[in-house]
Amino acid sequence: MNFMVYSTRMRINKKSSFLLFSFLFIGFVLSLYFFSSLISKYLINQQIEYFIGLTKTLAKNTSNAIAISDNYALRMYVNDVMQARNSKYCIIADDKGKVLQSSFQDKKNEFLISILVKESLLSNSVDIKEIAFFDEKVLDIVFPLIYVGSKWGCIKVGFSLQEVKKKSILVNTIIFSAGLVLFLSFSVFFLFFPGIIKISTLKISGLKTDGEEHRRFVRVFVDIKTDIIFNEENKYLGNIIDISVSGARVICQEKIEQNARIKLKFKLRNNDYLALPGIIAWGMFKDDSSLYGINFEKLNMVEKIELASFIERIKIKQEQILRKQMKEDIL
Secondary structure: OOHHHHHHHHHHHHHHHHHHHHHHHHHHHHHHHHHHHHHHHHHHHHHHHHHHHHHHHHHHHHHHHHHOOOHHHHHHHHHHHHHOOOEEEEEEEEOOOOEEEEOOOOHHHHHHHHHHHHHHHOOOOOEEEEEEEOOEEEEEEEEEEEEOOEEEEEEEEEEEOHHHHHHHHHHHHHHHHHHHHHHHHHHHHHHHOHHHHHHHHHHHHOOOOOOOOOOOOOOEEEEEEEEEEEOOOEEEEEEEEEEOOOEEEEEEOOOOOOOOEEEEEEEEEOOEEEEEEEEEEEEEEOOOOEEEEEEEOOOOHHHHHHHHHHHHHHHHHHHHHHHHHHHHHHO
């Protein structure tokens, strides 16, 4: 193949791999952010719904207590609300601003009570908002008290959202941490098995490999000793001269029938061996040796990953040698 074409294709493949990884990372982070935002909103909305339901029930009971002038019941309702987690204040007032019951027992808080009540009397409907209360933001809920079909006063309750917001932050942190650990785990996996991401890149880019042989995967030229096993008993020695994820070409001194089912067993690294099932697709025979084309078939995922990684390592070494030779030629 022309060197410039090969070099250009090599850069395109690497650029495609980098772009694919970048898009995956950005998409993964955005998905985590979107998912964590949904969880946060759900947790906060659930808490707000609980506070609203509690205040609504209190407003209904308060209206009944007012109808029979039961001040003791009003006192107990306020105490019950203050027993709830995250409750900050509870005020029951009539339509003239007179406070009937309040969670503030200290007279020093009368000015604060008057401000809170005066603001609430202006509303004729349910009013829910966040307000500043001392050193934090609280959810302020105002329900009008309906007596004999008309507004008689209001009940005003404040709840802190600080706890649920802290909880949502904790949940978000856990989601992001777990997500990043998962992504980094996959990244390390692809680092050790780069052939997988290479295969994905080739599928997306639509690039064909050396020789344009109607194969989808990279084919590298090698010289690897291999055992050719067939019938689970017979074994011949041979040499692999090129290999891809889809098949290989092997030189052997023995003659093997076409369409025979065989296994190629060769060394990957150290003492690790790979035995790949295949079929003899074609053969070329000479006096002293034979050349066979072998198509791999029924490879499981582990075999595909190991083979793709093996091929990618060889390809990287060959590219490094090629670059070194280019620099020497230029110099």
